[in-house]
Amino acid sequence: MSSGIHNSGGSGPVVRGILHAHSLYSYDGKHSLSEIAGAAREASLSFVCMTEHSDTLDGVKVRDLVMECESLSSADFAMIPGIEFSCDDKLHLLGIGVRSYDPSPDSVYLTRFIREGGGVSVFAHPMRKAYRIPDGLLDSVDGIEIWNCAYDGSLVPNARAIDLYVRARSTHPGLVAFVGCDLHRLANIRKMAVQVKVPSLDPDTILSALRTGAFRGVSRLCAISGRPSGNVSQRIGIRALGMAYSTAQRFRARLPSGRAARR
Numbered sequence: 408m409s410s411g412i413h414n415s416g417g418s419g420p421v422v423r424g425i426l427h428a429h430s431l432y433s434y435d436g437k438h439s440l441s442e443i444a445g446a447a448r449e450a451s452l453s454f455v456c457m458t459e460h461s462d463t464l465d466g467v468k469v470r471d472l473v474m475e476c477e478s479l480s481s482a483d484f485a486m487i488p489g490i491e492f493s494c495d496d497k498l499h500l501l502g503i504g505v506r507s508y509d510p511s512p513d514s515v516y517l518t519r520f521i522r523e524g525g526g527v528s529v530f531a532h533p534m535r536k537a538y539r540i541p542d543g544l545l546d547s548v549d550g551i552e553i554w555n556c557a558y559d560g561s562l563v564p565n566a567r568a569i570d571l572y573v574r575a576r577s578t579h580p581g582l583v584a585f586v587g588c589d590l591h592r593l594a595n596i597r598k599m600a601v602q603v604k605v606p607s608l609d610p611d612t613i614l615s616a617l618r619t620g621a622f623r624g625v626s627r628l629c630a631i632s633g634r635p636s637g638n639v640s641q642r643i644g645i646r647a648l649g650m651a652y653s654t655a656q657r658f659r660a661r662l663p664s665g666r667a668a669r670r
């Protein structure tokens with residue numbers, strides 16, 4: 408494939424959603440779940456995967472979160488609950504789609520807990536860990552968040568996180584490359600999305616596409632497959648340049664001809 412970007416795989420229409428979002432269930436979220444669902448629908452997103460900080464959760468709050476997500480979901484929109492677990496060594500582990508709570512700070516144990524609960528485990532924003540991965544985590548985690556909007560910006564992925572992913576994948580070929588909005592404010596809801604091809608918005612269907620890397624992460628400037636192939640950094644670079652060029656062309660076409668001609 409010339410661009411190095413796989414198509415989304417799966418069958419059915421292509422839909423967009425966001426991964427890694429915080430509401431008032433998290434200590435630092437700024438909006439309620441229903442405000443986030445409303446803004447997501449307005450932005451033509453079909454699903455949102457919530458990942459609330461475990462620090463302020465317990466079993467009862469997670470039950471409330473799951474129920475509220477269900478009440479905000481419908482045939483044309485899925486609000487998927489989940490937890491961002493604060494683990495030992497300040498590691499953050501996303502449990503996308505997880506529906507119950509466990510207070511353990513052990514990231515390797517939690518990857519198993521997440522899988523048994525039907526969720527998807529992701530080593531979040533490796534930058535915070537100075538790009539080191541704890542022993543044993545790679546054997547059990549589903550993927551790495553190689554691009555986090557809050558830490559890496561919204562235009563292109565972080566080159567060091569991509570290098571980390573490429574190194575990790577050389578010994579663990581099943582690892583998926585995730586992109587996360589890390590949404591706390593609605594202003595960031597349109598900056599980055601994942602695109603999946605699914606027959607329905609059933610949460611389990613979306614989660615299995617995520618788990619197998621059958622998606623693309625897209626920003627305004629760049630797109631990357633959940634299973635990027637070949638020289639990942641180079642291919643993302645080429646793709647980003649191509650998208651920047653077409654954005655510039657569209658902008659130029661909108662300028663009055665005199666101004667465009669003088670530039």
Ligand SMILES: [Zn+2]
Binds near residue numbers: 491499531532
């Ligand atoms: Zn985090």
Ligand SMILES: [Zn+2]
Binds near residue numbers: 427429458491589
């Ligand atoms: Zn987060």
